[in-house]
Amino acid sequence: MLLIPCPHCGPRSHIEFTYAGDATLRRPADDAPLAEWADYVYLRDNPHGPHREYWHHVHGCRAYVTVERDTATHAIVTPGGEAS
Amino acid sequence: MYSFPRLVREAFRRHSGWEPTWRSPEPKPRYDVVIVGGGGHGLATAYYLAKEPGIANVAVLEKGALGLGNTGRNTTIVRSNYLLDANAHFYEWSLKLWEGLSQELNFNVMFSQRGVINLAHSDAQRDQYRRRGNAMRLNGIDAVWLNRAELARRVPLLNCSDDARYPIVGGLLQPRGGTARHDAVAWGYARAADARGVDIIQNCEVTGFRIEHGRVRGVDTTRGFIAADKVALAVAGHTGQVAAMAGLRLPIETHVLQAFVSEPLKPMLDTVVTFGAGHFYVSQSDKGELVMGGDLDFYSSYAQRGNLPAVQHAVECGLAMFPSFSRLRMMRSWAGVMDMTMDGSPIISKTPIENLYIDGGWCYGGFKATPGSGWVFAWTIAKDEPHPLNAAFALDRFRRGAVIDEKGAGPDAKAH
Numbered sequence: 001m002l003l004i005p006c007p008h009c010g011p012r013s014h015i016e017f018t019y020a021g022d023a024t025l026r027r028p029a030d031d032a033p034l035a036e037w038a039d040y041v042y043l044r045d046n047p048h049g050p051h052r053e054y055w056h057h058v059h060g061c062r063a064y065v066t067v068e069r070d071t072a073t074h075a076i077v078t079p080g081g082e083a084s
Numbered sequence: 085m086y087s088f089p090r091l092v093r094e095a096f097r098r099h100s101g102w103e104p105t106w107r108s109p110e111p112k113p114r115y116d117v118v119i120v121g122g123g124g125h126g127l128a129t130a131y132y133l134a135k136e137p138g139i140a141n142v143a144v145l146e147k148g149a150l151g152l153g154n155t156g157r158n159t160t161i162v163r164s165n166y167l168l169d170a171n172a173h174f175y176e177w178s179l180k181l182w183e184g185l186s187q188e189l190n191f192n193v194m195f196s197q198r199g200v201i202n203l204a205h206s207d208a209q210r211d212q213y214r215r216r217g218n219a220m221r222l223n224g225i226d227a228v229w230l231n232r233a234e235l236a237r238r239v240p241l242l243n244c245s246d247d248a249r250y251p252i253v254g255g256l257l258q259p260r261g262g263t264a265r266h267d268a269v270a271w272g273y274a275r276a277a278d279a280r281g282v283d284i285i286q287n288c289e290v291t292g293f294r295i296e297h298g299r300v301r302g303v304d305t306t307r308g309f310i311a312a313d314k315v316a317l318a319v320a321g322h323t324g325q326v327a328a329m330a331g332l333r334l335p336i337e338t339h340v341l342q343a344f345v346s347e348p349l350k351p352m353l354d355t356v357v358t359f360g361a362g363h364f365y366v367s368q369s370d371k372g373e374l375v376m377g378g379d380l381d382f383y384s385s386y387a388q389r390g391n392l393p394a395v396q397h398a399v400e401c402g403l404a405m406f407p408s409f410s411r412l413r414m415m416r417s418w419a420g421v422m423d424m425t426m427d428g429s430p431i432i433s434k435t436p437i438e439n440l441y442i443d444g445g446w447c448y449g450g451f452k453a454t455p456g457s458g459w460v461f462a463w464t465i466a467k468d469e470p471h472p473l474n475a476a477f478a479l480d481r482f483r484r485g486a487v488i489d490e491k492g493a494g495p496d497a498k499a500h
Contacts, residue, residue, distance in 0.1 A: 001391055002383070015393045019383040019498065021337070035483060041495050042335035042426045042482040046324035048386045071338070072386050 002069070005079035008061040020054035023066045023083065050077050086190055105271060106278035111285050111310050115143045117465055118303055118312035120290050120326060122146025123155040124266075125443055125450065126318035127273035127284075128458020129465070134280035136466050142282045145305060147289035151270030154321050157388070157420035158451040159343050159365060159377040161356055163200045163261035164225055167216045170476035170488050171429060172223040177473055178456025179260060185455055191272030193264050194370065200261030200356040201230070201239065203405070205250040209360055213256040220258070228257040239357060241408050249404040250361035263356060263367050269454055293330040299438040300330070316441040316465050321421040322386070323431075323444030330437055335426040335482045336445055337497035339380045342390040342398075344417035346409070348372035357405065364401030373415060376402060380422070382498050390419040422447055427487035428500025432461055433470065433479040441465050442479060447500055
């Protein structure tokens, strides 16, 4: 079980959360070229190691939380804060 | 050569005459084609390439030992019950190759066409499954609708009563679907490829690609540089990671999927059954174990292990279908890492780098594709263009908006 550090609720089991993917992606401008939008929607770095990601505390405070987790070991490297 | 007379002869010599099933050669400095990844797909690709006239100088590089990745970590289900044309045609071709595979390789892959049944639990789901069944039949694939009474006769242990947690309405059966022996597929292809002169090099990890003027020249490995005219990746689970060494960013997230087996039992389930009100699939192996799988753990992971909540969810689904499983003990569980693509369909394609080819993104469904994947990938490598069966599985389909989203789940890797 992963223990996700929620800034509001403290450490909680990952079954209370929904994984919401890569937190490093930045949404392009509305009028950005189509190729840039396609890259944003579809392409991922998918790193083997530390990964900054969103978890939605859907069965708790309902905040989106960012966490840095190692995809090779599942260890939470650095607890983030509330997603900006 | 495996044959009955040979078996009899060896029986009288205390089996002293058997030789290793494939050679373990030193890597040559140069190959026509280097295939990265010694799982089922890579080995099948090597075999079908070596069958092509004029291509004999092929190597398969494997970082560990053959077939210890996802080839040995699946639930061995083979089927072609797809709705969308691109998937239906490709997986049906793969299924046809399965049907002749043991003869083709002279190696028993224990392919058992015991049928695959998808259960439906509501009127809406019944309509959807029947639509898929009709689409399959239009594509020349076998599909049979079973109502509840027919299901109860076909799978006696299934809870077909009104008291079930999700009462069963019926099921879509593909009679030609079934299971196969996963290790034997890797070994059979390895042996057959080796016999045609393919060098299978184990414990040889690729650490980088040499790319000059947009064209691949070879691979750096833990056993030195190996030059190659063409390099083909068949490393599903790690495709994103390996492709990143060539500077490619892919529409893939890597997720972990678990599977487990019960203690061995006498024959009790002679088909493959999937649950429709949750994600769960079960069959019984020839050793008697129930082989079961469920959902992803639903977070990116390269660790070949998962967590218990996913196991609990799968087991709950299983018990809703088969209450008689409740007293079984689980014997083993394991996990594999999946290339989850953004539309749930694989990538078998050329890449922006000349003479570098990718076969990956197999999501949950790579095992059944092994022969078909190897066959079309070999074609793609040999002719430097996709076969009509894999033309739709191009890497650039995402940018073109030509996704093949069988489930209709949208661009969320874990949802497929």
